[in-house]
Ligand SMILES: [Zn+2]
Ligand SMILES: [Zn+2]
């Protein structure tokens with residue numbers, strides 16, 4: 001069972017812990033699979049994890065170029081590698097990347113994307129995955145990959161605007 005409550009972390013959570021966990025997971029996972037987490041790949045992962053806001057490839061490139069010489073193809077390849085290893089997910093609707101909260105478990109992701117703070121939270125619900133696959137199967141469709149992107153308002157932003165009158 002996975003916890004769904006509080007998919008969005010509180011504003012004052014210790015994000016350094018998130019980053020630390022993500023990097024440790026990545027090292028562990030790549031070590032297990034014999035995949036090479038080079039310095040650049042590690043740094044790109046760290047940049048994706050800079051916040052819970054999905055980040056575009058171009059922004060990563062820009063940040064990286066401030067620290068080192070990085071050619072665009074290198075950054076795109078690093079992002080591809082991280083995707084292959086399940087360390088980051090690509091959100092098509094935003095054309096951006098977000099770090100995976102549970103790369104040890106192979107899964108397809110479901111994402112809640114807040115339109116106000118632009119953060120994304122991953123929920124991993126096998127029931128949703130299975131339901132979608134079975135529905136597709138009944139329609140004669142064989143699902144290879146699925147990423148569900150749901151937009152809305154997170155609990156924090158909802159609370160913040162909750163007391164005010166909402167003007168359309
Ligand atoms: Zn965090
Ligand atoms: Zn994930």
Ligand SMILES: [Zn+2]
Pocket residue numbers: 114115116117118119153154155156157158
């Ligand atoms: Zn929000």
